[in-house]
Amino acid sequence: MIDYHFDWSVIARNAGKLTDALLLGLGLAVVSLLIGSVIGLLAAYARVSGKAWLSAPVWAYVEFIRCTPLLLLIFFLYFGLPEFDVTFLDKTQSFVLSLSLYAGAYMCEVFRAGLASIPKQYVEAAKAIGLRPWQRQAYVILPVMFRITLPSIGNNLISLFKDTSLAAAIAVPELTFTARQINANTFRVMEVWLTVSALYLASAYLIAMMLRLLERRYASIR
Amino acid sequence: MTEPALLQARDVRKSFGQIEVLKGIDLTVSQGQVVSLIGASGSGKTTFLRCINLLEEHDGGEILLDGDPVGYIMAGERRKRLSETRISAQRARLGMVFQQFNLFPHLTAAANVMLGLTKVQGKSDAEARDIAQHWLGRVGLADRSGHYPYQLSGGQQQRVAIARAVAMQPRLLLFDEVTSALDPELVAEVLSVMQGLAESGMTMLLVSHEMLFVRDVSHHVVFLDQGKVAQAGPPSEVFDNPQSDRLRSFLGRFHGLFGRG
Numbered sequence: 068m069i070d071y072h073f074d075w076s077v078i079a080r081n082a083g084k085l086t087d088a089l090l091l092g093l094g095l096a097v098v099s100l101l102i103g104s105v106i107g108l109l110a111a112y113a114r115v116s117g118k119a120w121l122s123a124p125v126w127a128y129v130e131f132i133r134c135t136p137l138l139l140l141i142f143f144l145y146f147g148l149p150e151f152d153v154t155f156l157d158k159t160q161s162f163v164l165s166l167s168l169y170a171g172a173y174m175c176e177v178f179r180a181g182l183a184s185i186p187k188q189y190v191e192a193a194k195a196i197g198l199r200p201w202q203r204q205a206y207v208i209l210p211v212m213f214r215i216t217l218p219s220i221g222n223n224l225i226s227l228f229k230d231t232s233l234a235a236a237i238a239v240p241e242l243t244f245t246a247r248q249i250n251a252n253t254f255r256v257m258e259v260w261l262t263v264s265a266l267y268l269a270s271a272y273l274i275a276m277m278l279r280l281l282e283r284r285y286a287s288i289r
Numbered sequence: 290m291t292e293p294a295l296l297q298a299r300d301v302r303k304s305f306g307q308i309e310v311l312k313g314i315d316l317t318v319s320q321g322q323v324v325s326l327i328g329a330s331g332s333g334k335t336t337f338l339r340c341i342n343l344l345e346e347h348d349g350g351e352i353l354l355d356g357d358p359v360g361y362i363m364a365g366e367r368r369k370r371l372s373e374t375r376i377s378a379q380r381a382r383l384g385m386v387f388q389q390f391n392l393f394p395h396l397t398a399a400a401n402v403m404l405g406l407t408k409v410q411g412k413s414d415a416e417a418r419d420i421a422q423h424w425l426g427r428v429g430l431a432d433r434s435g436h437y438p439y440q441l442s443g444g445q446q447q448r449v450a451i452a453r454a455v456a457m458q459p460r461l462l463l464f465d466e467v468t469s470a471l472d473p474e475l476v477a478e479v480l481s482v483m484q485g486l487a488e489s490g491m492t493m494l495l496v497s498h499e500m501l502f503v504r505d506v507s508h509h510v511v512f513l514d515q516g517k518v519a520q521a522g523p524p525s526e527v528f529d530n531p532q533s534d535r536l537r538s539f540l541g542r543f544h545g546l547f548g549r550g
Contacts, residue, residue: 191344192391192450196405196457197381200373206404210395285395 077255078262081245088245089266095159095241096228099166100174103227104220106167107174114179125175132172138233141165145237162234166227173223181216182208214285221278225271232267242266295320295355295492296341296461302349303336310336312516313350318461318509323493325503327527328513329539334496337513338463341494342383343376354382355460381409384454384462388469390446392438398425398449399434402456410457424452428482444475448482455486462486464495500543504528512536 078085110129113121132140145161148154156164185208193203235244246263250256296318303311311333318324326334339345341352343360352359359379361368371379392401402421406412412420425434428448438446447467454462464483468476480502487493487506497503503510503524510527512520514535520527531537 188387188389188391189393192385192387192393194344194377194380195342195383195385195387195391196453197377197409198405199377202408206408207393211393214395 071257073258074255075258077249077253077258081249084245084249085242085262085266088240088242089270091239092228092231092234092241093270095163095166095231095234095239096224099163099170099227100220100224102163102167103170103174103223106171107176107178110171110175111178111182114175115182129172129175132169137165137169137230138236140169141233141237158237159234159239162231162237162239166230166234169230170223170227173226174220177216177219177223178212181212181219184215185211217278217282217285221275221282224278225274228271228274229267294318294353295322296494297353298337298341298350299353300350301337301340301347301352303333303340303345303347310516311340311347314513314516314518316511316518316521318492318494321490321492322508323487323491323495323506324509324511325507325524326494326496326511326513327498327500327503327539328519331515332513333516334513335465338385338465338494338496341461341463342380342385344385354379377409381405381457382460384457384459386447386450386454386462386464386467388466390438390443390450390470392446392450392453394438397435397437398430398441398452401438401449402453405453405457420456421452424456425449427485428452429478442475443471444478447471447475447479451479451482451486455491460492462491462493464493464497466496466498468497468499500528500540512539514539 110125113125114129116122141162144156144165145158148156148161189207189211190203193207198206231241232243234241235247238244240248242263246259249259253259294317296316298314298316301311301314301316302309314333314337316324316337326337328334336345340347341354341359346360357379358368360376361370363369392398393404396404399418399421402424403414403417406417406420407414422431422434425431428451430445430448430452433441433445433449438449441449451467467483468479471479476499480499483493483495483502484506495503495507505524507524510522510524511518512527512531514533520532520536527536528540531540
């Protein structure tokens, strides 16, 4: 740090690039959370179905994802799939697929726990008024589960947002990759990393605050 | 001339594993009657009630609702279990109020009442809202229709639950110890709603430990003991002329409210 003179003009000059990169990261996280939630919900139903041929493969999927590094999954899909002639995914799509599969495993566990924690009494009340099985799911079980699991869903969104930095490894122009590019061109390492860290921090914190509001909005379950 | 039996149970049996909880229950409820089940914990009252709307499935005997067997149809000599959809349709003809209220926590009082009206009975939102408002008014909660369950007291929640059940215009209303989870000072408001329903001619089957209320409101009282009907009859007979030691000692627990206890 001796003789390091801060020159923040590099940030101003690259503000547009950094903004785009930040928005891309946020978009990747949100899209992956959405796809992952669909995967996770289906997987959770498979897990609680009581049918081994459904729940065993899902169990294997969840444990595989949870016990291997995300970066390996990203490399595997990006460099590995083309070897099997799956070439229609560009690097961003490939990353979204990786992150969605990753999110799906975690969301499966969140939803499985959520489904298991729904008090039996609500289901019985739904039966008693004559709701059919899928109506009980749609109008009672899923809405209650969504409220119960909202804090966990929020935590996953924040994690996924931070994990988008791994997309730098396959040159997706999100925040971390963009920062490295600017560094390489300007050598203003401190300014860039400090700024990017602040952007990650502020965004994640903002997401957390918004989720807090959402939780309060849906706090009808005590 | 006897009134037609709305609900008829014959020799209903139910076991949980090795334990036989219901050992052959016979019971008839006619249109407009209030019938009460009393008995000690574990005597099978609640299990029997839950068999009627298929929250439990009986494994012997038969339960007929308006003449239709509940939970199955006869295919020749064999019983064939009904599909979930048909079972749901049977349940829609019955109302049930639970000990723990069981209001849907994510819905307001009005929405709790409306859910069955719109999704099961196919009524429009507007019509369902009117009906919900009407019944919430009848249970004294017209001004609470926008409240969520957690914003209501236990007594208020239970009254919403009653409104939810009765709004569906069920053939028969089942009450499963609906005041047992309430603070003592909230019991009266729920009982008075039930009294009003009984007076309006609603057919009701209740499990209750509120003996004074049971004696007041019932046309017929059934004392269950160890999974069997030990004594049944009009309240005056059951309460004032208990035929067995077990009924005498059961009634005696209620602080000598009845006769010499």
